[in-house]
Amino acid sequence: MIDPARLPAPPRANQISHSYERHGRTVTDDYAWLKDAGYPQVTDEAVLSYLKEENAYFEAAMAPVRPLVDTLFAEMKGRMKEDDSSVPRKDGEWLYWWAFQTGAQYRCWWRRRADGSGGDEVLLDEVSEAEGHDYFRLGALSVSPDGRLLAWTADASGAERFTLRIRDLATAGDIETVSEIVNGGVVWGTGSDIVAYTEVNDNWRTFRARAHTLGSDAAGDPTLYEETADIGFNVHLGRTHDRRWIIVGTNDHETSELRLLPADDLTAEPLLVSPRQAKRQYSIDSAHEKLWILTNDDHVNFRLASADPAAPGDWTTVIAGSDSVYLRGVTSFARHLVVEERVDGLDQVRLRTYDGDGHRVAFPEASYTAGLGTNPEFDTPDYRIGYASMVTPGTVYDYDPDAKTLAVRKVREVPSGYDAALYATERLMIPTRDGKNVPVSIVYRKGFEKTARAPLYLYAYGAYGFAFPPGFSADRLSLLDRGWACAIAHIRGGDDLGYGWYLDGKAEARWNTFHDFSDAAKGLVEAGFASPGRIAIQGGSAGGELMGVVANTDPELWGAIVADVPFVDVLNTMQDESLPLTPGEWPEWGNPITDPAAFDLIASYSPYDNVAAQNYPPMLITGGLNDPRVTYWEPAKWAARLRSVKTDANPLLLKINMGAGHGGKSGRYEAITEKAEAYAFMIEALGT
Numbered sequence: 001m002i003d004p005a006r007l008p009a010p011p012r013a014n015q016i017s018h019s020y021e022r023h024g025r026t027v028t029d030d031y032a033w034l035k036d037a038g039y040p041q042v043t044d045e046a047v048l049s050y051l052k053e054e055n056a057y058f059e060a061a062m063a064p065v066r067p068l069v070d071t072l073f074a075e076m077k078g079r080m081k082e083d084d085s086s087v088p089r090k091d092g093e094w095l096y097w098w099a100f101q102t103g104a105q106y107r108c109w110w111r112r113r114a115d116g117s118g119g120d121e122v123l124l125d126e127v128s129e130a131e132g133h134d135y136f137r138l139g140a141l142s143v144s145p146d147g148r149l150l151a152w153t154a155d156a157s158g159a160e161r162f163t164l165r166i167r168d169l170a171t172a173g174d175i176e177t178v179s180e181i182v183n184g185g186v187v188w189g190t191g192s193d194i195v196a197y198t199e200v201n202d203n204w205r206t207f208r209a210r211a212h213t214l215g216s217d218a219a220g221d222p223t224l225y226e227e228t229a230d231i232g233f234n235v236h237l238g239r240t241h242d243r244r245w246i247i248v249g250t251n252d253h254e255t256s257e258l259r260l261l262p263a264d265d266l267t268a269e270p271l272l273v274s275p276r277q278a279k280r281q282y283s284i285d286s287a288h289e290k291l292w293i294l295t296n297d298d299h300v301n302f303r304l305a306s307a308d309p310a311a312p313g314d315w316t317t318v319i320a321g322s323d324s325v326y327l328r329g330v331t332s333f334a335r336h337l338v339v340e341e342r343v344d345g346l347d348q349v350r351l352r353t354y355d356g357d358g359h360r361v362a363f364p365e366a367s368y369t370a371g372l373g374t375n376p377e378f379d380t381p382d383y384r385i386g387y388a389s390m391v392t393p394g395t396v397y398d399y400d401p402d403a404k405t406l407a408v409r410k411v412r413e414v415p416s417g418y419d420a421a422l423y424a425t426e427r428l429m430i431p432t433r434d435g436k437n438v439p440v441s442i443v444y445r446k447g448f449e450k451t452a453r454a455p456l457y458l459y460a461y462g463a464y465g466f467a468f469p470p471g472f473s474a475d476r477l478s479l480l481d482r483g484w485a486c487a488i489a490h491i492r493g494g495d496d497l498g499y500g501w502y503l504d505g506k507a508e509a510r511w512n513t514f515h516d517f518s519d520a521a522k523g524l525v526e527a528g529f530a531s532p533g534r535i536a537i538q539g540g541s542a543g544g545e546l547m548g549v550v551a552n553t554d555p556e557l558w559g560a561i562v563a564d565v566p567f568v569d570v571l572n573t574m575q576d577e578s579l580p581l582t583p584g585e586w587p588e589w590g591n592p593i594t595d596p597a598a599f600d601l602i603a604s605y606s607p608y609d610n611v612a613a614q615n616y617p618p619m620l621i622t623g624g625l626n627d628p629r630v631t632y633w634e635p636a637k638w639a640a641r642l643r644s645v646k647t648d649a650n651p652l653l654l655k656i657n658m659g660a661g662h663g664g665k666s667g668r669y670e671a672i673t674e675k676a677e678a679y680a681f682m683i684e685a686l687g688t
Contacts, residue, residue, distance in 0.1 A: 105667030204580030287332035430523030450528030462493035463542035540564035548607025
């Protein structure tokens with residue numbers, strides 16, 4: 001048990017008076033010094049010393065529960081198929097797949113000829129590439145159209161600046177290093193002698209797309225497009241499914257603009273599809289001499305339109321927008337347009353012929369998550385689909401559109417054993433204080449008793465229109481088998497119930513997200529799944545912001561809080577346009593620099609600015625020194641202020657990964673180690 005009375009005194013960060021004024025309001029920030037003035041380099045010895053003290057305190061506090069961490073790790077590892085592999089998928093003359101070797105932290109990527117001639121060939125061995133690095137993350141991986149070359153990117157620090165290399169697959173050696181500041185996808189031209197990529201600037205914004213001709217000096221690579229009109233926009237690359245066009249896009253969180261380049265001529269002048277219009281989004285695919293465009297220009301849940309490439313901005317409606325059907329994506333194949341939809345919060349996959357006939361894929365359960373899987377070929381006899389539910393492990397299907405049947409290609413194995421019949425899942429609709437109904441997905445082991453002492457784990461995200469799926473988690477079994485119920489609150493800010501559900505939780509409507517979460521928790525208490533103080537909650541990044549807000553507003557509800565890389569210094573970050581993401585985030589949160597109302601709104605909920613002299617539950621906070629998304633000083637400042645103000649003696653732990661970024665440590669075993677630490681912290685806090 002973590003007993004603060006048995007621990008050394010927790011670290012206490014110095015308070016150095018610092019304040020500023022904006023819109024006639026004064027903001028006090030006595031921990032501003034924790035942001036190293038030389039960032040992104042962090043060399044200030046006072047800063048590093050404090051972070052190391054916090055890490056040492058974390059280790060000391062967790063020492064008594066290390067046996068539980070080890071037990072949980074062993075359980076999670078035992079459910080992991082160590083020699084796991086993906087289902088091979090055909091792309092031209094080759095079948096491609098990845099595989100783990102037993103004991104390996106990283107994947108190896110493979111291929112073999114589809115006709116059965118020859119043997120298996122290694123494309124890239126992540127284990128070898130990660131050797132000697134404390135951190136390794138593979139980014140893009142793209143084989144040239146002629147099959148001879150591999151363009152690949154990797155990040156060896158967690159700072160999300162990837163190095164782009166070109167590998168000769170015949171010799172397994174890299175022949176060129178193109179750029180060391182790449183982020184995003186890489187796309188080959190048709191001729192296999194030119195590759196397009198996007199680069200980041202000093203503020204970590206993907207500001208331009210370039211094209212590299214093999215054998216040329218990369219310093220002279222021409223720019224395909226550079227974003228100069230709006231510093232909040234980021235540039236990205238894609239390719240239409242028929243491989244006719246390279247897509248060069250630029251966007252922020254609510255507005256997009258696309259250009260097209262012929263895949264066989266990247267030197268051509270990019271074709272502007274339609275000029276950006278504020279708050280209008282659109283995406284594109286191509287088939288049968290038409291562009292297929294998904295856009296929210298006349299309905300919040302999007303419509304599907306078509307256009308002639310000769311007049312790309314003249315859009316004709318194919319599927320009208322609907323209040324009940326949320327159109328989320330479209331992929332054009334030779335025989336069908338495959339439209340990914342959501343109805344009443346439930347994923348749907350619709351196949352539509354180019355003559356207008358169509359049907360939806362029928363799935364076997366009433367509540368699930370599903371979507372298109374890996375489908376590289378334009379002309380394919382079947383469609384690969386991914387599927388899971390709260391009780392059904394991840395399943396790979398191939399769907400036959402003629403027979404309308406799903407063929408199971410793979411079900412995630414749980415080597416230590418798993419019987420779905422032992423578990424039950426429910427979907428509740430919980431009313432909120434403003435009259436909405438929030439869906440909550442919940443799973444528990446059959447026999448779960450609804451008592452006042454029942455432990456409940458509750459998770460949510462609630463931002464950027466990301467719907468947290470009600471999928472399967474083998475790790476979660478460690479809680480379920482200890483008598484916990486586990487729930488996901490599908491709160492506003494995500495797009496679970498349509499794009500309007502997202503809009504109702506962003507910017508000026510942001511408080512709805514926080515209220516939804518607390519109201520969902522109270523509804524679960526009323527339904528008998530827990531009682532106040534018996535709910536452990538977790539969220540990361542923007543979900544960590546959520547954790548920070550509800551820690552301030554409803555501390556009595558929670559028995560433990562785990563906040564991973566939490567975005568908690570919202571007011572200060574949204575006023576610092578030198579930071580990597582700030583300008584691009586203004587559409588999501590509001591711009592407190594220019595808008596007094598946005599300033600006041602953010603100031604009303606920003607977790608760091610609203611820490612109060614009150615009791616808080618046990619809290620575990622994590623961060624990453626190299627994280628460019630939520631900078632390390634956000635969790636550090638928040639923990640420091642909590643320590644100085646809170647009135648309880650409950651444990652407050654801060655763990656900063658000194659060699660990692662936003663996703664925590666790399667490697668599959670490192671990931672479950674951190675999951676085991678979080679679960680152990682919650683189990684100990686709730687005394688289960």
